[in-house]
Amino acid sequence: MSRxxxxxxxxxxxxxxxxxxxxxxxxxxNAGEIARRVGREIVIAQAAVRNPARLQGLDLGCLVTSDxxxxxxxxxxxxxxxxxxxxxxxxxxxxEAIAAGKHVVTANKALLAEHGNVxxxxxxxxxxxVAFEAAVAGGIPIIKAIREGLAGNRIQWLAGxxxxxxxxxxxxxxxxxxxxxxxxxxxxxxxxxxxxxxLDIDGGDxxxxxxLLASIAFGIxxxxxxxxxEGIRNLDRVDVVYxxxxxxRIKLLGIAKRRADGVELRVHPTLIPxxxxxxxxxxxxxxxxxxxxxxGQTLYYGRGAGAExxxxxxxxxxxxVARTLTADPSNRVPHLAFQPDCMxxxxxxxxAAVESAYYLRIHAHNRPGVLAxxxxxxxxxxxxxxxxxxxxxxAAADVPIVLLLHRCREGDLDAALARIxxxxxxxxxxxxxxxxxxxxxx
Amino acid sequence: MSRxxxxxxxxxxxxxxxxxxxxxxxxxxNAGEIARRVGREIVIAQAAVRNPARLQGLDLGCLVTSDxxxxxxxxxxxxxxxxxxxxxxxxxxxxEAIAAGKHVVTANKALLAEHGNVxxxxxxxxxxxVAFEAAVAGGIPIIKAIREGLAGNRIQWLAGxxxxxxxxxxxxxxxxxxxxxxxxxxxxxxxxxxxxxxLDIDGGDxxxxxxLLASIAFGIxxxxxxxxxEGIRNLDRVDVVYxxxxxxRIKLLGIAKRRADGVELRVHPTLIPxxxxxxxxxxxxxxxxxxxxxxGQTLYYGRGAGAExxxxxxxxxxxxVARTLTADPSNRVPHLAFQPDCMxxxxxxxxAAVESAYYLRIHAHNRPGVLAxxxxxxxxxxxxxxxxxxxxxxAAADVPIVLLLHRCREGDLDAALARIxxxxxxxxxxxxxxxxxxxxxx
Numbered sequence: 001m002s003r004x005x006x007x008x009x010x011x012x013x014x015x016x017x018x019x020x021x022x023x024x025x026x027x028x029x030n031a032g033e034i035a036r037r038v039g040r041e042i043v044i045a046q047a048a049v050r051n052p053a054r055l056q057g058l059d060l061g062c063l064v065t066s067d068x069x070x071x072x073x074x075x076x077x078x079x080x081x082x083x084x085x086x087x088x089x090x091x092x093x094x095x096e097a098i099a100a101g102k103h104v105v106t107a108n109k110a111l112l113a114e115h116g117n118v119x120x121x122x123x124x125x126x127x128x129x130v131a132f133e134a135a136v137a138g139g140i141p142i143i144k145a146i147r148e149g150l151a152g153n154r155i156q157w158l159a160g161x162x163x164x165x166x167x168x169x170x171x172x173x174x175x176x177x178x179x180x181x182x183x184x185x186x187x188x189x190x191x192x193x194x195x196x197x198x199l200d201i202d203g204g205d206x207x208x209x210x211x212l213l214a215s216i217a218f219g220i221x222x223x224x225x226x227x228x229x230e231g232i233r234n235l236d237r238v239d240v241v242y243x244x245x246x247x248x249r250i251k252l253l254g255i256a257k258r259r260a261d262g263v264e265l266r267v268h269p270t271l272i273p274x275x276x277x278x279x280x281x282x283x284x285x286x287x288x289x290x291x292x293x294x295x296g297q298t299l300y301y302g303r304g305a306g307a308e309x310x311x312x313x314x315x316x317x318x319x320x321v322a323r324t325l326t327a328d329p330s331n332r333v334p335h336l337a338f339q340p341d342c343m344x345x346x347x348x349x350x351x352a353a354v355e356s357a358y359y360l361r362i363h364a365h366n367r368p369g370v371l372a373x374x375x376x377x378x379x380x381x382x383x384x385x386x387x388x389x390x391x392x393x394x395a396a397a398d399v400p401i402v403l404l405l406h407r408c409r410e411g412d413l414d415a416a417l418a419r420i421x422x423x424x425x426x427x428x429x430x431x432x433x434x435x436x437x438x439x440x441x442x
Numbered sequence: 443m444s445r446x447x448x449x450x451x452x453x454x455x456x457x458x459x460x461x462x463x464x465x466x467x468x469x470x471x472n473a474g475e476i477a478r479r480v481g482r483e484i485v486i487a488q489a490a491v492r493n494p495a496r497l498q499g500l501d502l503g504c505l506v507t508s509d510x511x512x513x514x515x516x517x518x519x520x521x522x523x524x525x526x527x528x529x530x531x532x533x534x535x536x537x538e539a540i541a542a543g544k545h546v547v548t549a550n551k552a553l554l555a556e557h558g559n560v561x562x563x564x565x566x567x568x569x570x571x572v573a574f575e576a577a578v579a580g581g582i583p584i585i586k587a588i589r590e591g592l593a594g595n596r597i598q599w600l601a602g603x604x605x606x607x608x609x610x611x612x613x614x615x616x617x618x619x620x621x622x623x624x625x626x627x628x629x630x631x632x633x634x635x636x637x638x639x640x641l642d643i644d645g646g647d648x649x650x651x652x653x654l655l656a657s658i659a660f661g662i663x664x665x666x667x668x669x670x671x672e673g674i675r676n677l678d679r680v681d682v683v684y685x686x687x688x689x690x691r692i693k694l695l696g697i698a699k700r701r702a703d704g705v706e707l708r709v710h711p712t713l714i715p716x717x718x719x720x721x722x723x724x725x726x727x728x729x730x731x732x733x734x735x736x737x738g739q740t741l742y743y744g745r746g747a748g749a750e751x752x753x754x755x756x757x758x759x760x761x762x763v764a765r766t767l768t769a770d771p772s773n774r775v776p777h778l779a780f781q782p783d784c785m786x787x788x789x790x791x792x793x794a795a796v797e798s799a800y801y802l803r804i805h806a807h808n809r810p811g812v813l814a815x816x817x818x819x820x821x822x823x824x825x826x827x828x829x830x831x832x833x834x835x836x837a838a839a840d841v842p843i844v845l846l847l848h849r850c851r852e853g854d855l856d857a858a859l860a861r862i863x864x865x866x867x868x869x870x871x872x873x874x875x876x877x878x879x880x881x882x883x884x
Contacts, residue, residue, distance in 0.1 A: 140740055148762060149586045150581075152472060152753065218788055236873070238803070264790075264796050280719055298583075301741035302739060303739075311736055316591050316593050348662075359690075359713050389687055431681065433677075433711050437718075438731060439733060
């Protein structure tokens, strides 16, 4: 049994590559918010790196060692984060950490898909947690969604785009009309594919993740050896074109399906209807569609890889473990995400302070000079017009003028609109809608 | 402080309308799986309904009363599920349940958005949980995602389609070219809109939900009174058309954005780029896009209302509470979703047992009768062709024949493909891809 932790939660980090570095960065940058959410700090107390000399100058603020076994044997460590990858020594390290009563957070999909049963059994016996949100679909909290968010459901099936490299290549083949080799080369150039891309394009990586998802969804042991695996290496550009002609897009899907007689577990390129939401998941993004008997279909979408998206999942697991170690049930399943003492730092802003782009529909008398009057008022408030739609009005007495405005302060637009509304040529209330790019340029 | 529960978790249910009925149904139907996930049973021990006589013949298997206060005062009840709706008596009942040390699960967005601060403070003081996953976006585990799954992030902003009625109406206005009144009438006919649709189409319901999401995301008190609220009542069909001309779709969005000087909180119809994933969320579906500093953008999609989707969220909250009440940390944050003793009920099936639709690309000599040979083999294995693409080959010696096949057993197709591959006219390995409708007809 693990001992309760009362001070900071002390993390031992195995590996300081891309994901390890991202984890250090995120834990530091958001230390205050995380502590307020959990009710205690989460600190990296010791890190094992292959070559500690390389870290000189980089102030990790913790013990650094080249011996990862020193970390799992350190009695001061509560949780071990394994982000070194590979089967050995990761497997031995995790088993030794478990045996020492430490919780484990890992991003190691290959290890868990191939050796998870032994690891989970050891953890169960020791009463410790092995958390692996980061092993599947980067920062998308899909493990949590299936394990907890959909816990009331009998999961019928799930289907996921869970290898960003393959999805990027398939997107390039469709949208940029590239053939497979040049799309792969482009993915390698951008760092989306490894120099040895086999694990990605031949489906093995997706199969590792699918094995873990199926285990969570159906309560079955991990059984990577029996997962059917086909990659995208044999696809030709013409298949992408034919599929489009037929109303489909090709995606590398991992599919797990519950049937009366067993479970289907398969990774293969798949034609899916082009209007389906999954068909719109492009480039290096991941998405998982889950069908539960009560909830119906739900979908989870986001970046499937990268230092900080993966670190996001690792920190979420650390927060879960920290809450597990906390006695107060209101911290374990908090009603709010924060401790109440910080609950008033940010005031709500008035609408006049909001900045947005805008759509205006203005009805005015059908006569020359109307647009000039409107444009002049806007210009006097430093608001610029991005686009104009003016439909042929013919002999109508009243014409709609539709404008798209660049971003401005809502308060400035309010003032301009009051003047536009008062123009004698304007015949009806002006309709104002807001335009948001939602992360794209609007 | 709540007392630990060792036997079944005993639920008191307040309200037996659509959501209450769905909750009873889901808890019963999936009782076995839920118990295996949690390590104990979750049972409804008592239910309060307005008119118990109406429930005669319906075997609830528990105490039934017309007095909801009898439920919150029943010392045998561990958790109260409030699905009666409205402000009073729901507010008094929840506060009394909390005062009695009971955990509370509620779907009551209006109550929490308007009176949540008092309720959360009382719960914090008593050390009990108030869980409300069902209050926002039906069965989509969005509260859990923000509160736990993204706990390592500083949330920058979120934007959601969180009122299915409005989204259904907007979809009808665009896709079916309806005007607002007839789209609303259609929504009412299908049960997506109430007889009094004001709360939905004027934005109040979305604002209730947005208030809760912002509170979770930013750690601020609920402050519904200061949320900016505009609905879709003033939209004209022409705005939908103009927006499309400009490359946008109109969605009723709830937007919460963190700025250095405070938080924007606003519900209004919004033009968003038509290629954005949120623009593809149609009909009564909900979706929430969340931008975190580590994870980037993630999106959560599913049914935002309905008896069983909402029940899915309520049961998930009950499972969380039940895990909170459990001493064994491996059940609190389980590495697998199931107890290990059931971990081998479902065998993995061989690929030959899978049923799918298929895409075939067959290269054959350019001569008459080739298609007939292929079709004959398929017919002899009872496999039927749904579509055929045969491009003009001109004088090429080798032509691709692309076929879409109806669903069949993979084993049958394997046998047919072995014969097709062996036909002397076939010049290259046949490419076989699978076709999946993913819940739509493939």
